[in-house]
Amino acid sequence: MASDNAILVADDRTPASLRRKIQEARLPWIPLAILAIILFCAIFANLVSPHDPGEKDVFNKLQPPFQSAEHILGTDRLGKDMLSRLIYGARTMLQVTAPSMVVAILAGTVVGLVSGYSGRWVDSVLMRITDAVLGFPSILVALLIVTYLGTGVWNVMIAIAATQWARFARMIRGEVLAIRDRDFVVLAQIYGVSSGMIVWRHLFPNVINTLMVLTSVSVGQVILLEASLSFLGLGLRPGDPAWGILVAEGREFLTQAWWIALFPGILITVVVMAFNFFGDWLRDYLDPRLRRAG
């Protein structure tokens, strides 16, 4: 038996088998490539971008795109290079959405695990709060937070985390309810394993798939929320390289300089679409049962 397994494992690692596995998975290559490029630009923005995003070329203000090699995508009203601002915009998006998503996922997972495993009044209280958050449009929560705490990146991040955790909590709790009476959990309880250990070692590993699927499905919406808040002037300061802000700036020069508003919008759409396609694929791949959910 043991040797059989060993052979199987060894066989699994041969390149031919790996290649077949990847082929069978039918990976969404185009979305993955897009996301890889955006991620690369975000991380290496300082190396990739042709100019500093704040650098003003005063002799070439509002230059249309595809006119010079110097500014391929044109310049804005201060002569800042659009391509560079877009590339740095990818970095801004990553800096704002990634940490807030991590906080939302952590908080949601903890609430979901605790709520599902403890049951009784803890579950009731936590789930009523979760329902209250879910039963309320996220942009309103964000507006409320920004009203009282003021505008700024940090408050936008707080707003994203404060609205997104609830979906994770709801979903994880449902998963926990489905597995907490299974034999391996009950046996662990009989053995006297502590609650914390049961949650960590036995429940958590079983909800990771759901967690990954929900994350990839939510990212697109979070990016849209962040862009909307920036556009409305509630996030970063005007002039900062964020796609939402660029669209807002472009709006003022719409008739003279259409390119300022056009390009960042296309980028947001493409990135959100890539995430949505990837999320759909991951859902189908990891858990066909989820195919019809949310």
Add this chain to the structure above:
Amino acid sequence: MWQFIGIRVLQGIFTLLVISLLVFLATRLTGDPALVLLPPEASSKADYERVRKQLGLDKSLPEQYIIFLRGAVKGDFGLSIRDRRPTRDLLLERLPATLQLALAGMALAVVIGVPLGILSAVKRDSIFDKGGKLFAVLGMAAPQFWVAIMLILLFGAILKLLPTYGREGPENFILPSFVLAWSIMAGIMRLGRSSMLEVLDSDYVRFARIKGLKDGMVVWKHALRNALIPILTFSGISLAGLLNGAIVVEQVFAWPGLGRLMLDGVLQRNFPVVQAAVMASAFFYILTALIVDILYVYADPRIRH
């Protein structure tokens, strides 16, 4: 059935209470409302005390909350800081515009989405099917504020066909309601397509075909009626989301609705107005969700228990 409705109503009221508590505490915790509300020309200690008393800030927190709730039920959140008008009047003035826009958006989504969905189902895997899918997916991913601006550029600035701001006539509705509609069309089209495929595959449609009825007749008379139920429910759910999306769309098209009132309030730190607008939006959001849930149970006896 009645028990279900009762529980849902209680849940809705609870959510509203949580939100009201949040709104109430937020003002008290993040600074002194009396200082914010103090008119700029008055600055003496006596004026400050008078404003405090006027706002009831000398009472205990629970008492203040009860007073706040009592006002909230009537839409009364005090006077707008900017023009000293009662928030209640502002709400009543702005509400119709937002409701009209959301309803127009929903209607447009159904009017475009359902036929497109049916077309994709009837002509499965054709160019219509693929094109329709792309259209739907794009609508879901494109940020509303950007779509709105691009439409203004195309139909307002370049083609000069449609008005791009304000709310004078019916033609003012076209662009903003399309932006709202496009974002929810994906769901309506997908539902229309899948339920149509299901119905087309059912025995009674096959029987109608065997009977020799024409294809068009089968689709429109026999199949459509049964495909409509889930679409209508979904449209209801989306209406709640549309009230949400209205904030951005109203801002771009200078639409004098609740969303714009709220955003202006936020940017001017006009707390009473923000409170009023947030509570009103929350109320309509929760009310819509509640009505849809109840209609859903009514329409589909299978989930009654």
